[in-house]
Amino acid sequence: MPSRRDSHSPAGKSLLERGLLLLIVLVLLQGSVLPLGAASSPDTSHNDNLDNHQVTDERNNYTKKPFPVLALDYHHIQTPFEIALWVLLASLMKLGFHLIPRLSGIVPESCLLITVGLLVGGLIKLAGEDVPPVLDSRLFFLCLLPPIILDAGYFLPIRPFMENLGTILMFAVVGTLWNAFFIGGLLYAVCQIQPANPSILHNIELLPCLLFGSIISAVDPVAVLAVFEEIHINELLHILVFGESLLNDAVTVVLYHLFEEYSGAGKVTVMDGFLGIISFLVVALGGILVGAIYGILAAFTSRFTSHVRVIEPLFVFVYSYMAYLSAEMFHLSGIMALIACGATMRPYVEANISHKSHTTIKYFLKMWSSVSETLIFIFLGVATVDGPHSWNWTFVTVTVILCLVSRVIGVVGLTYVINKFRIVKLTTKDQFIIAYGGLRGAIAFSLGFLLDKNLFPMREMFLTAIITVVFFTVFVQGMTIKPLVELLAVKKKQEAKRTINEEIHTQFLDHLLTGIEDICGHYGHHHWKDKLNRFNKKYVKKCLIAGERSKEPQLIAFYHKMEFKQAIEQVESGGGVKMPSAVPSTVSMQNIQPKKAPAPAKPAEKAPSQLPKGREEEIRKILRSNLQRTRMRLRSYNRHTLVADPFEDGFGDLLIKKQKMIELEKKIKDMNNYLTVPAAPPDSPTMCRARLASDPQAFRTKPESDSVPTIQVDLASPQSPDSVNVMDEFRRAGQEQRGEEREDEQGLMMRPPSRPHRSGEAADGKDPQKLTRCLSDPGPSADEEEDEPFLP
């Protein structure tokens, strides 16, 4: 999972800032808490006044009050205000932690947040107010959990997930069942011991114990995400634990409802067990089906959004949320629905939407899930302070020990079985990490909270035990997992990106293995993957992806993206060409800069600094064509007062200047025969012209000096495609076929009207979306997800 954090700021005046922050927060809290109590009085007095008015009105005998110039009416805005306050608190806390880099290095954020929650809860209690029931189950399941799961599902790395699906399912289903029954059963047994001194434990029957076991046994995706994100473990382990935490939701839902239903009755028959199994299949598959349906709908909708780009992200979010709610409506697994929805729609939506929408979706998801996660942990702390507790030493300690023991036994046992079927076996180190990474979290707590006090008199004891386990796993396991990972030298995540060689060869090997499987007559993994890919290419992509993108093979898409990224890096680092000093070398592309600090070293490594001339030419063409596309995209922003990114424009200008200079140099030397990737069929010329005409912010190029050929585009009459002159140099270079393409490419060519010939022409547009994507992609190092093709 990509990190949601920025780099740490220096710890210079951190303590002071931290203290200040805390102070502000406390003041805000006190300010909100006090009126809570006082809220009722102004309200009633207000009502009384109203009544008085009405009554006295009737009597036509009212006393006129002075007109209230300034009034305080807290009650009016109470709920939204409190919500906003909590969110603000959560965000400030998050900021605060990063002002103290040492602390966040040692202690995972989740721990810090829970501590803050405890503090806040304590403060509220001290102030004498009632702690608001923040971890209300409805709030949790309907508002706090979906963003996190959607974020996880949308950016789920499909390939490792599918490759390890069998293992993940084994852990999720069998592992959780084992945990639930083991813990529940043994707890019951333990509760029955000590006949000498009867304690309240004796009253607990088997079914509530099993219910408790099922609540506590599920690995929690929120906690796993929070902790694993910081340790950057290798992809395999990450996907195993994370996938397990997501998929065990179905099991938990079924077990929970099953035991809850029958706790009242007191016994479960074999029939019920059988129904439970069927119910599990329904819950799981139904959830996935609901999610997939909504995902397809979203993909289909995104096909038509080319005219209203601004609301594209909205479709993604709303469809996903509706998938979740629909699944919850039928008591299906909402989490699986959400995952299925996100994973299904992603390849198609990404092919359809504009680059900015893509960025928006990414950022919104990250933002919401980050805030949600923060809030959840804080609320956990608050609820701990608040919740009615009933501490029972035996119960709690036995629970904690049993959780650990059952997890270890479960993982070891399952791995033994799974390794028989895996090509890449799981080593002991892996098993340890998987077992240790089985963190419990807020879901368990919320489920416990949902229990009905009447049916479960020992609810408080359960809650206490759950909270203890959660605290234990988050604090102890969360804090120690990082040093342990270092100690055991577990393989870390590979940060480097895929090269085109890897991409080509991987595809080649896929085909090879499919062929071999055909020869052996064995319908294995590759065979089905190949079939699915073919089906996808033939039917599905045509329906769900708009325009020409549907035919684009994934290798080409990958190649485009790579090329462009490298082009950007080249430009950033000044390239291999000696630039006149007019162009500042510190092109601060804020968008890309923060994560690309090592990048300037990379181009030197990836492509030798002595680039062949052809390469530069290619890069220039890519850059130029991208500029055109960027310009065209600006239209949608103007309409809704989203100001076009000034840096993009500035960068564009810079690029143009750079290109002019490169051209000048090139003109002097001979041009090599170069190779570029020609355009995909573009938008119609009329549309391009229309866009440009309406876009006042487009072309702001200014001539730098007389020697630099300038681009002057008269907005009123943008150049028509017919006025394109193909370069003589082109003909010289023997690229006749390209000549025809020039004509119907890009509706608008940026040509200086004065110069009859220029090199490196026009819109050698590449695929617009991939290009623009790379240009203004400010993403945190989340590019790994983008590199994942559909079922690669």
Add this chain to the structure above:
Amino acid sequence: MGSSSSRMDHIPNAEQLMQETGFSAAHILRLYARFEFLDKDERGELRPEDFGALRGLAMNPIGDRIIGAFFSRGKETVDFPSFVRVLANFRPTETNTIRDGGQSFSRTRKLKFAFKLYDQDRDGKISREELLQVLRSMLEQQVTEEQLQSIAERAIQEADLDQDDAISFEEFKKSLERVNIDEKMSSHFLR
């Protein structure tokens, strides 16, 4: 396994094959059954047409290369031992440590096999033309010639360390050092 041993007698050099490739007796039998299935004319050896009869292989973009890999240079038919030897390349490896991408005999062997598929003229290097051919067959008709040229150019540039405009086996191996070859080039069926 009494009856199987009598069946094994049909298979020439079964013991030797098992030794060489590491397949178990059950595997050899299975492969022999498959061999016989493919060998429609019951000749005792396979010809390219027999492979071509497989629909999946016909649709495979590099199907003809795969078929070609079974036939050693100059020979027109494949007998059972050669068949098994080629398939032995795709056995999953036994040890766990390979996952780290460490150099092992079997990994190199698999890579060599893949390399041979690229390098049709067996000169020990993947030339630009050979790479173009592979790309052409993989991407079918969906791309233009210039796009292919660009990709090939880029790929060679990335991998070619000694600047000879072709990819040698060492360079090939290096460019794939991050990929888990054992996982990508193993089939369960041949365990």
